[in-house]
Amino acid sequence: MTNNAASELTLQAVPSWMPAFLVAPMIGGLSLADLIALVVLLLFVLNFVMIEIWMERKVAGHVQLRRGPLHVGPHGSLQSPADVLKLLTKEDLTPVAADPIVFPMAPYLVFVPVFLTFLVIPWGPLVLFGNFVIRPFDLGLVYMVAIPAMQGIGLVMAGWSSGNKYSLLGSARVVAQLISYELPMVIALLGVAMMAESLNLTTIVESQMKQGWNVFLQPIGFLVFFLATMSEMSRAPFDIAVAESEIVGGPFVEYSGMRWGMFYLAEFAAVCLNSALSTALFLGGWELFPGSHALGLGWISDQFGLLFFMGKMIVLVVIIQWARFVLPRLRIDQLMDFAWKFLLPAGFVNFILTAILQVFGFVPFAIGIGLTLALAAVLLATYQARRSPSTVALIRTAPEAVPTSQGLGLPV
Amino acid sequence: MDSYSITYTPVIAATFLGIGFISLTLLIANLLAPRVRTRGKESIYECGMPTIGQGWSQMNLRYYLYAILFLIFEIESVFLFPWTVVYKGLGPFAFWEMMLFMSMLLFGLVYAWRKGVLTWE
Numbered sequence: 001m002t003n004n005a006a007s008e009l010t011l012q013a014v015p016s017w018m019p020a021f022l023v024a025p026m027i028g029g030l031s032l033a034d035l036i037a038l039v040v041l042l043l044f045v046l047n048f049v050m051i052e053i054w055m056e057r058k059v060a061g062h063v064q065l066r067r068g069p070l071h072v073g074p075h076g077s078l079q080s081p082a083d084v085l086k087l088l089t090k091e092d093l094t095p096v097a098a099d100p101i102v103f104p105m106a107p108y109l110v111f112v113p114v115f116l117t118f119l120v121i122p123w124g125p126l127v128l129f130g131n132f133v134i135r136p137f138d139l140g141l142v143y144m145v146a147i148p149a150m151q152g153i154g155l156v157m158a159g160w161s162s163g164n165k166y167s168l169l170g171s172a173r174v175v176a177q178l179i180s181y182e183l184p185m186v187i188a189l190l191g192v193a194m195m196a197e198s199l200n201l202t203t204i205v206e207s208q209m210k211q212g213w214n215v216f217l218q219p220i221g222f223l224v225f226f227l228a229t230m231s232e233m234s235r236a237p238f239d240i241a242v243a244e245s246e247i248v249g250g251p252f253v254e255y256s257g258m259r260w261g262m263f264y265l266a267e268f269a270a271v272c273l274n275s276a277l278s279t280a281l282f283l284g285g286w287e288l289f290p291g292s293h294a295l296g297l298g299w300i301s302d303q304f305g306l307l308f309f310m311g312k313m314i315v316l317v318v319i320i321q322w323a324r325f326v327l328p329r330l331r332i333d334q335l336m337d338f339a340w341k342f343l344l345p346a347g348f349v350n351f352i353l354t355a356i357l358q359v360f361g362f363v364p365f366a367i368g369i370g371l372t373l374a375l376a377a378v379l380l381a382t383y384q385a386r387r388s389p390s391t392v393a394l395i396r397t398a399p400e401a402v403p404t405s406q407g408l409g410l411p412v
Numbered sequence: 413m414d415s416y417s418i419t420y421t422p423v424i425a426a427t428f429l430g431i432g433f434i435s436l437t438l439l440i441a442n443l444l445a446p447r448v449r450t451r452g453k454e455s456i457y458e459c460g461m462p463t464i465g466q467g468w469s470q471m472n473l474r475y476y477l478y479a480i481l482f483l484i485f486e487i488e489s490v491f492l493f494p495w496t497v498v499y500k501g502l503g504p505f506a507f508w509e510m511m512l513f514m515s516m517l518l519f520g521l522v523y524a525w526r527k528g529v530l531t532w533e
Contacts, residue, residue: 042429088441091447096454116426138419164457164458183485190489193497259438344521
């Protein structure tokens with residue numbers, strides 16, 4: 001079954017209008033069109049990262065009642081290209097204590113896995129291109145878990161080889177965080193695989209058009225996946241591994257110039273990647289709104305799917321950036337507790353509920369959701385009751401905030 | 413090469429593309445950037461103070477118990493992936509079977525929790 005499906009999809013991905021020399025398979029079945037698609041993908045990632053950095057600085061500015069970058073280009077939009085030029089002309093230092101082999105290798109192992117994972121994303125069904133995806137992998141779901149996990153090795157290499165105490169600490173925290181959040185993520189993905197009865201991301205998107213978006217059918221799974229991936233890429237509030245205010249940037253303390261820029265690029269590419277994956281797995285991929293195919297409006301999604309996919313992806317990117325500036329950083333013990341005592345059990349609940357939905361139908365599923373909510377309420381109530389009364393009293397009797405001048409938060 | 417292996421050849425091409433991109437960028441940066449070596453610049457960063465001891469200091473890897481738990485759960489979840497694909501056709505029996513499997517897993521988690529493995533000190 002798998003072999004047939006693979007060949008069908010590969011054929012489907014070859015559009016009919018392309019000249020023969022473009023699609024003629026060369027070495028290893030790769031055609032010229034494949035290579036062009038890969039280069040386009042790389043250029044897309046690089047450009048999107050630049051836009052994303054500008055967006056993040058704008059979001060940061062407006063959250064903090066500033067205006068963000070303004071001067072380079074209209075609304076500061078050329079700030080990122082300017083920064084790239086600046087980074088290119090910065091001196092690239094290698095500290096004497098650094099390991100001469102592992103230290104230069106680390107940036108490669110941090111960026112390349114992120115880029116490889118982009119191959120699996122089903123961007124949209126441009127009619128001309130067939131399904132617009134580099135290759136529809138049959139094991140897409142396993143691939144998208146396995147390949148980014150290699151990034152952890154790169155981060156540990158960077159942290160260890162720098163010969164710096166901060167970076168060593170940072171790499172230890174990276175490992176602890178990665179292994180803790182990998183689990184809830186995988187468990188949440190099991191629900192998705194069960195809904196679509198497939199591990200192929202294109203099939204998963206198409207099944208959501210028939211059954212409804214996964215974000216409605218398994219909201220717990222979406223939450224678990226979204227939070228776990230946010231933590232996997234060390235984004236605030238889960239950024240204890242690279243916390244700049246205590247271990248000054250974690251594993252990349254000793255990197256400078258463009259080599260440091262590669263880590264930065266990988267971090268922002270990962271934000272784009274995980275938003276795209278959440279869109280494909282839970283938000284219906286390139287469908288305009290849930291149920292549009294059932295209403296006969298599917299042709300809109302089929303024609304302009306790429307736009308809708310990008311739109312949903314950008315909304316998720318902004319949510320991730322927003323979270324960075326409004327939530328305080330979690331302590332390392334809170335971080336581990338959140339993964340093992342909250343996200344992992346929630347992931348198991350989602351898994352069991354999805355299994356019930358698939359075999360016993362919607363009514364037991366609804367009962368199960370109700371029971372879960374009741375259980376969550378009871379747990380929350382017991383947690384509130386068990387909080388030490390002194391803490392609660394302390395919060396209640398805290399003095400009023402210091403009077404401010406002009407409402408700007410400045411003490412009088 | 414059969415069609416199944418061909419599906420995954422872009423991964424190899426993309427690996428080389430990524431490595432090539434980073435090498436090229438670092439090469440350009442190498443040509444453009446100034447290089448003035450001084451002792452201060454090449455020393456290890458430690459809040460601006462001279463380094464105390466070695467960078468590779470001894471430290472406590474507290475996460476090793478989490479790592480053992482991670483190995484167990486991760487392998488279980490890899491077993492679960494093929495099961496999820498064929499699950500709907502198998503019917504209620506597969507559901508109860510998997511509940512048995514999951515309850516053993518969850519028992520392990522609860523046991524580790526009660527033993528205090530999941531407490532970061």
